[in-house]
Amino acid sequence: MLSKYNFFRSCLTAWAIFLSVLCQGQEAKVKDELRPALSVKLTGFIEQRLHAAYNNRILTQDVNRLVVPFRNRTETRCWQSEFWGKWFTSAVLAYRYRPDIVLKKKLDAAVEQLIATQTSDGYIGNYAPAARLEQWDIWGRKYCLLGLLAYYDLQKDTKTLEAAKKLADHLIQELKDKNTLIVKKGNHRGMASSSVLEPICLLYSRTGEKRYLEFAKEIVKEWESESGPQLISRSAVPVAHRFPRPANWFGWEQGQKAYEMMSCYEGLLELYRLTGKQEYKEVVEHTWSSIEQTEMNITGSGSAAECWFGGKALQTLPVSHYQETCVTATWIKLNQQLLKLTAAAKYADAIEQSFYNSLLGAMTPLGTDWAKYSPLSGYRPRGEEQCGMGLNCCVASGPRGLFTLPLSSVMHQAKGIRVNFFVPGVYELTTPARQKVLVSQETNYPVKGAVALKLQLEKPETFSISIRIPSWSAQTVLMINGEPASSPTGGQYFTITRGWKNGDHISLNLDMRGRLVYSGNGDQHFAIQYGPLVLARDSRLGGPDTDDALVPVAGNNGYINLEPCEVKNNTFWVTFKAWVKTESHKEGPTDPVPVLLCDYASAGNTYSDASRFRVWTPLLFEPRYAK
Known part of the structure; x- marks a missing residue:
């Protein structure tokens, strides 16, 4: 009898899967204005950078090392479980850009190994049973879901979709069994945990199973609870001022965490696609405006110690732990979402600014490594290893921003x-x-x-x-x-x-004249832009010390003459000569002297103290002409 029961049970299960395949998918109520190109073959400098990251970061990743924590399941506080999903989603983007049999085999093996760790009740994660739902557990499950769904979209593999469903169902049931709100779990007012909204919406769009849509709506409802991050009701509040400064900067009460906040809004845009509820899109647009107007610096990124802090007005200062690469990549991804939905030029402008400056500047020339933080002056520091995984969150995140560009260029x-x-x-x-x-x-x-x-x-x-x-x-x-x-x-x-x-x-x-930009209290600093590029001083280029105060020899209407020039060091992408005045310490007029500039992405990109650089140059104060 038992064998017959198992036989019929297997048949019913197979039939249910067959029906789900026939019926799966939920058509979006809101269609994207833009769809990606079918394929692309790039050339030039950007292709060189993509090639480097593809071969030296994506293909060299030890997948087994990413999966080991899921087998052990002993964690209580760290975030090892995010690395598989971050690497995998960037690898899928890379594969869509350049299909390669070696990478395909790596993707196949990565999915097979991860699914093999799934417990009978559906859990995929690295946390010990007593610590489940806490700290970064749900955050890690989110990245597993994103990876599994990316593979399903690539292969239409029902086994992968079933694993994703079991993982989501287990989370929904676990929250119900423990009678707790998702915003009370994890870090940063529940933003880390509730950012699972994005893959839950994607799962509903691929299955049409209503429980996922209901769970997505419940997450957004919980955002507005007293315990939640209030991402909708506070969307008109500048992102750095939505909650009081927390006693514990990285604790649960931190409501200004930049990366996690934008991840939640990525999910809200997915829910907007499914429901057509205009408020969701407007909320994200309000927040985007706040970030762009109060946080984004000249190179197209922001955050200090990983949080919003009103940084646009403070960018000429030496800022601690500036421009986390996770923030840069997620800002690009959020803008890519808005660009697809609206086809508005301002989102493409924002992507270009970030991509050519802060993102490429965080990547080493060989593509093997990414900076965790990127200052606007000083030198570029290497990031530390996290969680014993051989990499950190930003090394995993950088390629996720990089490989959005090829299929969205046209x-x-x-x-x-x-x-x-x-x-x-x-x-x-x-x-x-x-x-x-x-x-x-x-x-x-x-x-x-x-x-x-x-x-x-x-x-x-x-x-x-x-x-x-x-x-x-x-x-x-x-x-x-x-x-x-x-x-x-x-x-x-x-x-x-x-x-x-x-x-x-x-x-x-296009108009490629050099543009002078002033910032700081009383316009005490200046910077120079060339097209989408931010230019910088670099000590390898010689000339006046990078910390010297200077006066640019400006042309009409805020433009400055830039002369292309070649330098012996061939690691720079672009180099220019501009003319400035220095302090002469003598009476009479001062003759202009040349100063060499390079693109910000190349500036200091040796990860060495010997390569000092600066974006914002102090203006020499002249009391005779002061206002």
């Missing part, structure tokens, strides 16, 4: 194609009439501002091509097949709707 939109970023390569897309189109970009941007786009398609077709004009480009020239178009406006997309044919081309010349 994207599908309902009426045609949208060019978000100027990265050389060939992009494969489909037109509104469903024919294949190849868009090639020829450029060495941002070294120069010239971009050439060329179309390859079999049949002529009428559709739209929208090209982002960066907000800093005040004088932009755009031509179609050699004929000038009307002057594009910075900070918007320039849309061309016409009949396109094979060989049509668009040329774009």
Whole structure:
């Protein structure tokens, strides 16, 4: 009888799985405005950086070491369980960009090894039974869910989806059995734990099983409880001032934790897609504005000691534990979500600013390592190992931001194609009439501002091509097949709707004049920007000491002349000569002297005390002209 029972039980289980496969998936109520390119082959500097991270970080990861904690299950406070999911999700992004059999085998093995650790009740994690739900336990489960769902999307493997469902069901049941709120568990007013909202929403969209949608709604409801982070009701409050300064900076009462807060809002955008509830999108947009206006520094990142602190106004100061790379990568990911949903140029501008400066600046040239914190002056320090895992959270997070760029540089939109970023390569897309189109970009941007786009398609077709004009480009020239178009406006997309044919081309010349930016109390510091790049002093370039006060020799309307130059050290991406005045300590006028500048991503990127750098230069105070 027992064998017959097991036989029929197996049959019923198989039938249930079959039905779930037939019926799974829940169509979103809100569709993204933009969809990724089908494939892309990049060239140039960005491809070199992607190649380095692909080969020297993604492919070299010891997967077994990431899985060992899930087998042991003895942890009570640390976050080893996040590393598998962070590495895995970045590896899937890398694989989608460049499918490779070696990486595919590594992904297959990683999923198989992780699922093998799942307990009979569904738990995947590294915490001892008595410590479950506490500290970083749910946070780690979130990353496991994200990884499993990324693999399911890649392979449509039902075994992986079932493992994800069992993991989510176990969490839901465990919270119910212990009669506790998820916002009372974990760290930072429950933001770490309740950021599981994102994969729970993704799980519902892939299964259509209502319990996941109900759980997602319950999480958001708990946010607004007295114990919760109140991410909706306080969305109009600047992110650094939503709660009093905590006695324990990294304790539960810390409501300004940057990375975890943005992770929760990523989940809220997923819930918006599922429900169409406009308030959810507006809440994220309000918070985005607060972060952009009060926190983001000139290089496109922020946070001190991993929390919001009103940093935009304080960025000329030496800031402790500045610009966590986890924050940089998550800011890019949040902007990618908003860009897909809205197709608004400001989100692409924000991504570009962060990507070319703070993100690339955190990555070592060989792609093997990532800085945990990135100052705007001093030298770049290496991050320490965490939790005995051979890496830290930022080494795991950096590639998650890096590999968002390839398939989002040129994207599908309902009426045609949208060019978000100027990265050389060939992009494969489909037109509104469903024919294949190849868009090639020829450029060495941002070294120069010239971009050439060329179309390859079999049949002529009428559709739209929208090209982002960066907000800093005040004088932009755009031509179609050699004929000038009307002057594009910075900070918007320039849309061309016409009949396109094979060989049509668009040329774009962006305004790459050097721009002076002033900051600090009484404008006591200046910095220089070139296109999307922030420029910096570097002690390897010689000239005046990097800490000297200077006066830039400015041109009209806040621009400064930059002369491209070559230096013996070939580790710099771009280098320029500018003219400044120094303190002469004598009567009479001071003659200008040259100062050499490089891009922020290259500045100090030797992780050595000998390579000092500075973004914000102190202005020499002149009392005769003081206001």
